[in-house]
Amino acid sequence: MEKFTRITSVAAPLPEADIDTDIIFPARFLLLLDKAGLGKHLFFERRYRPDGTRTDFALNQPAFEGAKILVADANFGSGSSREQAVWALADFGIKCVIAPSFGEIFYNNCFKNGVLPIVVSGARHDEVMAAARSGGELTIDLEAETIRLPNGPEFGFEIDPYRRRALLLGLDEIGSILADDADDIARFEARQRVESPWLQLDDGRLDRLFPQDEEHTR
Amino acid sequence: MAARTLYEKVWDEHLVKTYDDGSSLLYIDRHLVQEVSSPQAFAGLDAEDRKLRRPAAHVAVADHAVPTRMRHLPLPEGLARAQVSRLEANCEKHRINYIGMRDDRHGIVHVIGPELGFTLPGATLVCGDSHTSTHGAFGAIAFGIGASECECVFATQALRQRRQKTMRVALSGTLRPGVAVKDIILGLIARIGTNGAVGHAVEYAGPGIATLSMEARMTLCNMSIEAGARVGMVAPDDVTFAYLKGRPLAPAGADWDRAVAHWKTLPTDGGAVFDREVELDIGALSPQVSWGTNPGETAAIDGQVPDPALEADPVKRAKMERSLRYMGLAPGVAFKDIAIDRVFIGSCTNGRIEDLRSAAAVVAGRQIAAGVEGIVVPGSATVRLTAEAEGLDRIFRAAGFEWRESGCSMCVAMNDDRLSPGQRCASTSNRNFEGRQGQGGRTHLMSPAMAAAAAVTGRLTDVRDIVGNNGAAA
Structure with a gap:
């Protein structure tokens, strides 16, 4: 995974609550099989009119071209679990989303893709939104856990220490579980096989239920 | 412990x-x-x-x-x-x-x-x-x-x-x-x-x-x-x-x-x-319909489209205004006066046998309103086969519904089952997000019996006005 340490960029303002993942990445593009190149579908219905012309959506405006930061409103990324929403943001160049609250699955998905979601609410959020609208550059420093606004003020944000470290290092979480925890997982499975054998289906029951002979196919 | x-x-x-x-x-x-x-x-x-x-x-x-x-x-x-x-x-x-x-x-x-x-x-x-x-x-x-x-x-x-x-x-x-x-x-x-x-x-x-x-x-x-x-x-x-x-x-x-x-x-x-802890007295509930573009924008069927001007919070007000614009609705319109084009009965929320039974109980002996299209998509082949054994497919078909095979269908509109821009749908699915049922489509979430009632009258309807208060379609 790509590392996240520190970015300085203009921030695109998206002052609207409840931007769900269907708005971020419309479902019809979910038929695509790859992670790469999804940025062109990002916010598709917001960026393009039905006739294909571009709207004045923030990410279409020259002032916010190349923005690596998005300042959104409450409940950003609610709804569907589609990780395509994060892949599309990342592919478009967005590395950080600041909002008062997030959909939980979206929030989790960000950390798997080098994207930093930051919770900022209340008057602080108003300040950040105003800074984004001004078109000035914000600096996000994950090491220091700070956001610096264009006119100078700097303040801290909170983030889970493990997630912070994972982003800073570009950690391969699956690799580290396999390397460090495989024995614990094996011990757990052995114990479960004794205590709750019905939870494990390795006895071939599944294979018998779904034989390859098309018995259940009309 | x-x-x-x-x-x-x-x-x-x-x-x-x-x-x-x-x-x-x-x-x-x-x-x-x-x-x-x-x-x-x-x-x-x-x-x-x-x-x-x-x-x-x-x-x-x-x-x-x-x-x-x-x-x-x-x-x-x-x-x-x-x-x-x-x-x-x-x-x-x-x-x-x-x-x-x-x-x-x-x-x-x-x-x-x-x-x-x-x-x-x-x-x-x-x-x-x-x-x-x-x-x-x-x-x-x-x-x-x-x-x-x-x-x-x-x-x-x-x-x-x-x-x-x-x-x-x-x-x-x-x-x-x-x-x-x-x-x-x-x-x-x-x-x-x-x-x-x-x-x-x-x-x-x-x-x-x-x-x-x-x-x-x-x-x-x-x-x-x-x-x-x-x-x-x-x-x-x-x-x-x-x-x-x-x-x-x-x-x-x-x-x-x-x-x-x-x-x-x-x-x-x-x-x-x-x-x-949250307490909810379910005995006080009326049938619900969503009017906006998230499931929280929902109210009882006997109400009317809310007025954003009465919302004090500016962020919520802006969201309501946007929702009503997308949904093509004006404040104060009675829900029961909102005409629909399509009906979708199915999804992982309401595509199970009881859902189809409750919709069929409303539809039985009635017809889909002129100009309305309806599809019933069982949540699984097992549900479909059970429904067919009970004759529910014949009830839906006789009323003018299409009887389909299992899948997510018009809940997520990734296949060919989708709304056209501007079409309004009475839907038993779970999300009324912008474009969820097709680009520009307008979704009203409700129960299977309520969707069936809407199919019959061609507008959002209190199912209790159709079947009476004897509970036949609860």
Whole structure:
């Protein structure tokens, strides 16, 4: 995974609550099989009119071209679990989303893709939104856990220490579980096989239920 | 040991280890795999040359992209075919059991998991789909994950997680005739908001729960995510055990007795403390309809489109204005005066046999209004076959509905079942997001009986005005 340490960029303002993942990445593009190149579908219905012309959506405006930061409103990324929403943001160049609250699955998905979601609410959020609208550059420093606004003020944000470290290092979480925890997982499975054998289906029951002979196919 | 909640008990039983920072490695018993969230997960696995840890922990089915008609034909050339073929190839390579589109056990992941007995009380179950909360109806910890976490489950059978806070929703009272469990969950979301339960594992409890069938409990847990909660649960009881007994993957013989004895220890202990408590008198509820573009923008059918001018919070006001613009609605219009173009009965929320029965009871002997198109999409082939054995398909067809094959269909509009721009739909699905049922489509969420009533009159309708107050269609 790509590392996240520190970015300085203009921030695109998206002052609207409840931007769900269907708005971020419309479902019809979910038929695509790859992670790469999804940025062109990002916010598709917001960026393009039905006739294909571009709207004045923030990410279409020259002032916010190349923005690596998005300042959104409450409940950003609610709804569907589609990780395509994060892949599309990342592919478009967005590395950080600041909002008062997030959909939980979206929030989790960000950390798997080098994207930093930051919770900022209340008057602080108003300040950040105003800074984004001004078109000035914000600096996000994950090491220091700070956001610096264009006119100078700097303040801290909170983030889970493990997630912070994972982003800073570009950690391969699956690799580290396999390397460090495989024995614990094996011990757990052995114990479960004794205590709750019905939870494990390795006895071939599944294979018998779904034989390859098309018995259940009309 | 201190008194614990249902969620905490199942969590503790799946704790592989606790890390120094307080986060946990949680063991995942079951994984439902579908075509949309799995291709990138399999590709990630292959890129690192990693093996599936336990093939028998996964069952795969293509539900989102598949057509709901002409299923005897091969899928036409195109993206959907490529996606389904990719799933089949990945399952073959990694030895995952795959249920084909023409198998008589095909269906939406969240409908077939319980039908197969793959979903069990006290289990942990995940799927790359947010409506995985459905399976919590059995007393499982079940939650939606992204593709990266699907990859992690393939490789490790575990996920690094933090335990959620807990929230109890206590249901009291008895539903009035014509009011359904869909109205409970819509009414709850209207009250607490679409982020009202973020960060919490919700347990639905209280005297109102005991009388609910498993199908109803699944509808309830299914839409937990629309209140922001990844996890929604109901404690297992005799209704749960009766549903599961004899299912193909449910334990049998001595294992069954052992399992039931254990499942009976799972309900929340008296004295266990929840981080948050919400009470809902379900006896006070009327049938609900959504009017906006998220499930929290919902009200009782006898009301009218709300006026954003009366909303004090500027962010909420702007959101309401945008919703009404998208929905093509003016403040003050009575819901019952809103005409519809389409009706969709189906989805992982309301595509089960009880849902079809309650819609059919309203439709029986009546006709879809002129100019309205309606489709009924059973949540699974099992539901379809059961409905056909009961003659429900004939009732729907006689009324003018199309009777389709199982899949997600017009809930997510990834196949050909979708609204045209500006079309208005009475829908039993779970999301009224902009474009959810097709670009520019306008969705009103409601119960199956309410959708059936709307089909008959051609406008949003209080089902109680159609069937009377004797409860025939509750």
